[in-house]
Amino acid sequence: xxxxxxxxxxxxxxxxxxxxxxxxxxxxxxxxxxxxxxxxxxxxxxxxxxxxxxxxxxxxxxxxxxxxxxxxxxxxxxxxxxxxxxxxxxxxxxxxxxxxxxxxxxxxxxxxxxxxxxxxxxxxxxxxxxxxxxxxxxxxxxx
Amino acid sequence: xxxxxxxxxxxxxxxxxxxxxxxxxxxxxxxxxxxxxxxxxxxxxxxxxxxxxxxxxxxxxxxxxxxxxxxxxxxxxxxxxxxxxxxxxxxxxxxxxxxxxxxxxxxxxxxxxxxxxxxxxxxxxxxxxxxxxxxxxxxxxxxxxxxxxxxxxxxxxxxxxxxxxxxxxxxxxxxxxxxxxxxxxxxxxxxxxxxxxxxxxxxxxxxxxxxxxxxxxxxxxxxxxxxxxxxxxxxxxxxxxxxxxxxxxxxxxxxxxxxxxxxxxxxxxxxxxxxxxxxxxxxxxxxxxxxxxxxxxxxxxxxxxxxxxxxxxxxxxxxxxxxxxxxxxxxxxxxxxxxxxxxxxxxxxxxxxxxxxxxxxxxxxxxxxxxxxxxxxxxxxxxxxxxxxxxxxxxxxxxxxxxxxxxxxxxxxxxxxxxxxxxxxxxxxxxxxxxxxxxxxxxxxxxxxxxxxxxxxxxxxxxxxxxxxxxxxxxxxxxxxxxxxxxxxxxx
Amino acid sequence: xxxxxxxxxxxxxxxxxxxxxxxxxxxxxxxxxxxxxxxxxxxxxxxxxxxxxxxxxxxxxxxxxxxxxxxxxxxxx
Amino acid sequence: xxxxxxxxxxxxxxxxxxxxxxxxxxxxxxxxxxxxxxxxxxxxxxxxxxxxxxxxxxxxxxxxxxxxxxxxxxxxxxxxxxxxxxxxxxxxxxxxxxxxxxxxxxxxxxxxxxxxxxxxxxxxxxxxxxxxxxxxxxxxxxxxxxxxxxxxxxxxxxxxxxxxxxxxxxxxxxxxxxxxxxxxxxxxxxxxxxxxxxxxxxxxxxxxxxxxxxxxxxxxxxxxxxxxxxxxxxxxxxxxxxxxxxxxxxxxxxxxx
Numbered sequence: 001x002x003x004x005x006x007x008x009x010x011x012x013x014x015x016x017x018x019x020x021x022x023x024x025x026x027x028x029x030x031x032x033x034x035x036x037x038x039x040x041x042x043x044x045x046x047x048x049x050x051x052x053x054x055x056x057x058x059x060x061x062x063x064x065x066x067x068x069x070x071x072x073x074x075x076x077x078x079x080x081x082x083x084x085x086x087x088x089x090x091x092x093x094x095x096x097x098x099x100x101x102x103x104x105x106x107x108x109x110x111x112x113x114x115x116x117x118x119x120x121x122x123x124x125x126x127x128x129x130x131x132x133x134x135x136x137x138x139x140x141x142x143x
Numbered sequence: 144x145x146x147x148x149x150x151x152x153x154x155x156x157x158x159x160x161x162x163x164x165x166x167x168x169x170x171x172x173x174x175x176x177x178x179x180x181x182x183x184x185x186x187x188x189x190x191x192x193x194x195x196x197x198x199x200x201x202x203x204x205x206x207x208x209x210x211x212x213x214x215x216x217x218x219x220x221x222x223x224x225x226x227x228x229x230x231x232x233x234x235x236x237x238x239x240x241x242x243x244x245x246x247x248x249x250x251x252x253x254x255x256x257x258x259x260x261x262x263x264x265x266x267x268x269x270x271x272x273x274x275x276x277x278x279x280x281x282x283x284x285x286x287x288x289x290x291x292x293x294x295x296x297x298x299x300x301x302x303x304x305x306x307x308x309x310x311x312x313x314x315x316x317x318x319x320x321x322x323x324x325x326x327x328x329x330x331x332x333x334x335x336x337x338x339x340x341x342x343x344x345x346x347x348x349x350x351x352x353x354x355x356x357x358x359x360x361x362x363x364x365x366x367x368x369x370x371x372x373x374x375x376x377x378x379x380x381x382x383x384x385x386x387x388x389x390x391x392x393x394x395x396x397x398x399x400x401x402x403x404x405x406x407x408x409x410x411x412x413x414x415x416x417x418x419x420x421x422x423x424x425x426x427x428x429x430x431x432x433x434x435x436x437x438x439x440x441x442x443x444x445x446x447x448x449x450x451x452x453x454x455x456x457x458x459x460x461x462x463x464x465x466x467x468x469x470x471x472x473x474x475x476x477x478x479x480x481x482x483x484x485x486x487x488x489x490x491x492x493x494x495x496x497x498x499x500x501x502x503x504x505x506x507x508x509x510x511x512x513x514x515x516x517x518x519x520x521x522x523x524x525x526x527x528x529x530x531x532x533x534x535x536x537x538x539x540x541x542x543x544x545x546x547x548x549x550x551x552x553x554x555x556x557x558x559x560x561x562x563x564x565x566x567x568x569x570x571x572x573x574x575x576x577x578x579x580x581x582x583x584x585x586x587x588x589x590x591x592x593x594x595x596x597x598x599x600x601x602x603x604x605x606x607x608x609x610x611x612x613x614x615x616x617x618x619x620x621x622x623x624x625x626x627x628x629x630x631x632x633x634x635x
Numbered sequence: 636x637x638x639x640x641x642x643x644x645x646x647x648x649x650x651x652x653x654x655x656x657x658x659x660x661x662x663x664x665x666x667x668x669x670x671x672x673x674x675x676x677x678x679x680x681x682x683x684x685x686x687x688x689x690x691x692x693x694x695x696x697x698x699x700x701x702x703x704x705x706x707x708x709x710x711x712x
Numbered sequence: 713x714x715x716x717x718x719x720x721x722x723x724x725x726x727x728x729x730x731x732x733x734x735x736x737x738x739x740x741x742x743x744x745x746x747x748x749x750x751x752x753x754x755x756x757x758x759x760x761x762x763x764x765x766x767x768x769x770x771x772x773x774x775x776x777x778x779x780x781x782x783x784x785x786x787x788x789x790x791x792x793x794x795x796x797x798x799x800x801x802x803x804x805x806x807x808x809x810x811x812x813x814x815x816x817x818x819x820x821x822x823x824x825x826x827x828x829x830x831x832x833x834x835x836x837x838x839x840x841x842x843x844x845x846x847x848x849x850x851x852x853x854x855x856x857x858x859x860x861x862x863x864x865x866x867x868x869x870x871x872x873x874x875x876x877x878x879x880x881x882x883x884x885x886x887x888x889x890x891x892x893x894x895x896x897x898x899x900x901x902x903x904x905x906x907x908x909x910x911x912x913x914x915x916x917x918x919x920x921x922x923x924x925x926x927x928x929x930x931x932x933x934x935x936x937x938x939x940x941x942x943x944x945x946x947x948x949x950x951x952x953x954x955x956x957x958x959x960x961x962x963x964x965x966x967x968x969x
Contacts, residue, residue: 006637009636010636011739012730014640016727017640017647021646024723027722027723029315031715032654034659040700041653043666044650051673052325054682056746057751058680060742061742064682065681065766066854067767079754081334081750084768087783091860092285094692095289096790098793099793102798102957103303105706114707114708115712119304126300144911151910151915155906163897165893166896169893205915207915208774208775208917208919209915214750214753214754252888256799259792260793279782285786286786290789330735357729636740655715683856684856684857687856695864695867702959
């Protein structure tokens with residue numbers, strides 16, 4: 001029983017759960033109304049991809065990729081390449097998060113809200129005001 | 144020594160300038176900017192040398208760290224990316240020269256940081272063009288996108304919101320790209336593009352290729368703003384920072400398209416089972432993109448927004464070439480990539496110059512502006528005619544190659560859409576020309592005291608774009624010959 | 636494999652809590668727990684280097700999120 | 713309800729193909745494609761070619777060193793972007809403390825971060841973290857860790873120092889400009905290490921060709937260490953820059969929730 005579950009997980013189950021996590025991240029970005037939640041969901045999405053890469057390098061009888069005396073064969077160590085790649089990906093995600101947070105702070109200062117529909121409404125109001133001001137200016141020039 | 148290391152030096156020189164720019168700006172106010180401009184100029188000179196070498200000796204393979212090919216990172220320069228690298232460094236150089244007039248805050252920290260980000264954007268674009276490794280492409284893609292987010296956010300309060308939305312969507316795209324890379328890595332076990340192509344063509348990998356394509360088309364579609372994925376693009380292009388807008392609009396959308404070409408034609412190849420469906424999907428997207436972009440551009444009153452929607456249409460032309468797939472059509476789409484970079488860049492150089500001088504971007508204010516800015520309006524006219532596709536300019540020849548490629552494959556509907564879209568282009572660009580030359584003078588006031596038309600550093604980009612648009616048109620046969628050196632092998 | 640599956644289910648639960656929650660502070664604190672579970676998952680998968688980096692980055696990004704929460708309303712409509 | 717529906721549709725759309733088709737290798741299979749083509753070379757030759765028992769370090773700073781250089785550049789770019797975006801002064805502070813008092817709200821005592829005794833913090837915890845950071849930096853080839861982690865630890869020390877009140881002088885005193893310039897110098901050291909081997913007649917980042925009078929295997933160690941120092945400086949500078957920029961922009965005076 002346990003062996004069947006293990007085999008199923010190794011073949012399909014873990015990948016399925018990873019992709020559910022990935023799609024939850026995408027869904028969060030698409031559906032959430034709050035900009036900060038979108039940012040957190042973005043991080044979750046990236047974690048899912050990092051985990052997907054780590055799954056690819058897994059070996060059932062391998063140890064961590066630090067060379068030890070006595071273990072010489074390639075099958076004894078977990079594949080180090082995905083780990084190296086994912087270090088880069090994690091760092092890139094930190095950079096994106098930092099930039100995103102500073103943009104969020106500017107949005108909050110400028111518009112006073114970080115809810116998407118409020119924000120769009122306020123932008124609309126601002127542009128209407130601008131248009132009216134412009135019209136008045138033109139009329140002033142004409143007269 | 145320099146000749147052997149050209150591919151990597153082209154990227155490292157602007158990178159070093161970018162890294163040191165802040166420090167040097169602290170020492171002297173003008174030193175940082177001068178170093179950045181000189182570094183980009185150096186990489187322009189080196190890229191021209193590299194193009195000569197590639198034409199003479201064939202593709203260059205440069206293994207970083209001297210490791211054998213699948214183990215290290217490799218740069219592959221063939222005639223396609225050599226041409227594209229020349230294009231990027233030319234536009235990068237002229238916009239680095241041009242951008243300085245739009246810096247309002249001249250504290251050393253901010254001035255230095257601004258120049259740093261321009262140099263890093265150019266570095267990322269050059270890297271995307273020359274790398275031959277799947278994961279390295281991701282890193283360069285992220286450098287390009289991060290600097291673009293920052294430059295878009297600098298363009299005022301609207302810019303911040305559009306940069307934030309672009310950031311969310313762009314990260315989804317980058318993540319999808321990584322998923323596709325994981326699928327390909329899981330099937331082949333390598334990250335090198337040439338090696339991957341070799342393995343993929345040796346066995347039955349059709350399902351993997353189909354699935355990774357399902358992730359790659361949205362990923363590159365979002366980054367290059369193809370029709371169903373273009374939502375972020377108009378507001379981002381409209382509200383980007385004025386000095387670097389030509390670089391962002393002209394070059395940034397083209398490099399994901401180039402990467403898409405690399406994946407579809409160089410890695411997947413044209414002889415796998417689902418290639419027809421893929422090309423059909425791309426074709427539908429590009430047709431919708433061409434029609435939608437042109438139609439939306441007709442209704443805009445702000446010139447920046449009009450040009451942004453027109454970019455959606457022009458990206459459609461480029462991916463239409465990929466959807467047709469013959470060497471001639473591919474050459475047409477690459478010619479359009481290069482030509483459109485100069486056209487759209489030139490139009491935005493003009494828009495920026497008009498805004499710099501008169502402080503307006505509304506089309507209704509442009510009446511008889513040609514009397515005040517003759518050179519700028521000359522470029523505006525030539526670029527507009529080239530966008531429509533009037534014969535001696537670059538735009539006509541790229542459309543001609545696309546149409547003849549489509550005729551070879553009997554895709555008559557593509558030719559019809561090409562013609563309709565060109566006519567729609569004509570409608571809104573003639574509107575622009577009419578405003579500039581015929582309409583009543585709107586009585587704009589010059590923001591600066593009377594003097595020459597523009598400062599010299601703003602005239603250089605305008606003249607360069609003018610020459611480039613006509614030059615690409617006149618010497619199109621030579622350029623297509625160079626492009627066909629590579630395209631002849633990968634097309635259908 | 637079963638341990639990984641359980642941890643992943645925990646991550647999915649946390650994600651759902653973040654998406655459907657109504658308090659940003661709670662979301663950020665839960666995200667900290669998410670980061671911790673992720674670190675544990677990486678160790679189980681035999682990637683201690685990645686786990687180390689994730690631990691460090693989890694702390695930094697949580698702190699930055701909380702700094703930002705000082706000037707952002709916690710409640711969501 | 714609409715939200716739930718969207719979530720379910722997206723989950724089904726993205727995960728069905730991976731359940732239906734058999735494209736990804738079985739987890740834990742030592743003979744699958746990603747575990748057999750390139751990775752064997754890394755595992756078998758890392759110790760002799762790069763003189764580094766930790767294979768992950770060998771991969772990231774020797775075989776694929778070019779990626780890591782741009783990874784550090786991404787960090788620098790993020791720091792510079794944050795500085796540039798948050799440079800101006802905000803027009804008005806969101807809640808100023810005097811305004812709160814005028815409205816007659818109660819002040820609930822000291823802020824939590826001010827109740828921590830900073831003397832103990834500085835004299836006990838921070839030196840330990842710094843020592844650990846240096847250990848991680850120079851021992852990264854042999855055991856876990858490396859330049860990025862060391863830099864992040866140094867950055868976290870600064871974070872602790874700044875977050876816990878502002879009564880005393882912090883142990884580092886870096887302005888935004890200095891820390892951002894420092895963050896740029898780190899990747900420059902990295903790029904310069906690569907350029908030296910170009911000037912010595914090799915390829916870019918070819919540690920074998922560094923012009924130093926030592927044995928071949930030692931050259932790789934020296935190259936890796938130089939590069940890791942660059943990464944550390946870059947990452948530490950960036951994190952300090954980001955924290956500084958955010959802290960200057962946000963006022964911590966209001967503790968009334």
